[in-house]
Amino acid sequence: MDIKKNYTITLIIFILLISITSFMPPFICADDLNENFSLNTESIQQGDFLIVETNLTSPLNSVLFNTTKYNFNNYQDMKIAVVPVSYWITPNDYILKIFGPNKQIKKTITVLSGNFPNSYIEVDQEKENLIRPEKESTIQRKKEEQKLINKARQKSSFSNLWTDSFIWPVKGPISTEFGATRFVNGSLQSRHSGIDIACQQGKSVSATNNGIVKLATNLLITGNTVIIDHGWNIFSSYSHLSKIEVKKGDRVEKGQKIGEIGSTGFSTGPHLHWTITINGVFVNPRSIINNNIIN
Numbered sequence: 133m134d135i136k137k138n139y140t141i142t143l144i145i146f147i148l149l150i151s152i153t154s155f156m157p158p159f160i161c162a163d164d165l166n167e168n169f170s171l172n173t174e175s176i177q178q179g180d181f182l183i184v185e186t187n188l189t190s191p192l193n194s195v196l197f198n199t200t201k202y203n204f205n206n207y208q209d210m211k212i213a214v215v216p217v218s219y220w221i222t223p224n225d226y227i228l229k230i231f232g233p234n235k236q237i238k239k240t241i242t243v244l245s246g247n248f249p250n251s252y253i254e255v256d257q258e259k260e261n262l263i264r265p266e267k268e269s270t271i272q273r274k275k276e277e278q279k280l281i282n283k284a285r286q287k288s289s290f291s292n293l294w295t296d297s298f299i300w301p302v303k304g305p306i307s308t309e310f311g312a313t314r315f316v317n318g319s320l321q322s323r324h325s326g327i328d329i330a331c332q333q334g335k336s337v338s339a340t341n342n343g344i345v346k347l348a349t350n351l352l353i354t355g356n357t358v359i360i361d362h363g364w365n366i367f368s369s370y371s372h373l374s375k376i377e378v379k380k381g382d383r384v385e386k387g388q389k390i391g392e393i394g395s396t397g398f399s400t401g402p403h404l405h406w407t408i409t410i411n412g413v414f415v416n417p418r419s420i421i422n423n424n425i426i427n
C-alpha cells in the first residue's frame with residue numbers, strides 16, 4: 133500500500149514538473165553560457181577595448197563593466213558587444229558581467245597601466261586663454277560647442293558601416309601619443325584624447341573607414357573638425373584641419389579625402405589630432421587598427 137502511494141505521489145510530482153518546465157523559457161546553465169560567449173582577452177591596457185561575442189539570440193543579453201551597461205550589436209548570426217576601457221580607470225582587477233537569457237557569468241578582467249607618457253607644451257597667453265578661458269563669451273562658446281560635439285556622437289548607425297580594418301588617416305611622425313598626461317605651460321591640463329600626427333600643411337587627410345559625416349565645422353579648440361560615425365557607437369574625429377572637404381550627412385569611404393592638414397584651433401603647428409570613441413569613451417586609435425572587431 134505504502135509503495136503504491138509513494139509511486140502515485142512520485143508520478144504526480146513528475147507530471148507537475150513536466151508541465152511547469154514546459155512553460156519556462158529554455159534554461160541555460162553557467163557552463164553553457166561560458167561556451168556561448170567568447171572574449172578577445174582577459175587582460176587589457178587602459179584605453180583599449182574588449183570584444184564580447186555570443187551566438188545566443190535572446191534580446192536580453194548585455195554586458196556590465198565598471199558600472200556601465202553595454203548592449204550587443206547584431207552581426208550576421210552573431211551578437212557582438214564592444215566594451216571600452218577608459219584611460220581614467222585605475223589599473224586593477226574588474227568584474228565583467230555577461231547577462232544571458234536566465235543566468236549571468238562573471239569574468240575577471242585585469243586592467244593594466246597604459247604607461248602613458250607625460251607631454252609638456254608651452255603656448256602664448258592668447259592660446260592659453262582658449263583652454264583656460266576667463267572671458268564669459270569664450271566660456272559660453274566652449275559650452276555651446278561641446279553640445280554640438282556631443283550631439284554629433286549621440287546617434288549611431290545600428291549596423292556596422294565600416295568594413296575590415298581601420299586605416300591611418302595620414303602617415304607621419306607621432307608628436308603626441310594617445311593618453312599622454314598633458315601639461316600646458318607647466319600645469320596639468322588633461323589626458324590626450326587621441327594621437328597627434330605631425331605633417332606638412334596641406335597634406336591630404338583620409339577617412340579611417342566607411343561612415344557618415346556627423347559634424348564638419350570650425351570649433352574654438354579643435355579648429356576645423358570632422359566627426360564620422362562608423363556604426364555601433366564608434367566614431368572617429370579629425371581636428372586642426374586647414375581645409376574641410378566634406379559636409380554633414382555625407383557618406384564617406386575608407387581612404388576618401390576629407391580635408392587637409394592644418395594648425396587651426398588650439399595647435400602649436402601643423403598636425404592631425406585623430407580620435408576614436410567607442411560608446412562615448414576615447415580609446416587608443418592604434419587598437420582599432422590592430423583589432424578587427426568583425427572578422
Ligand SMILES: [Zn+2]
Pocket residue numbers: 308324326327328404405406
Ligand atoms: Zn592632439
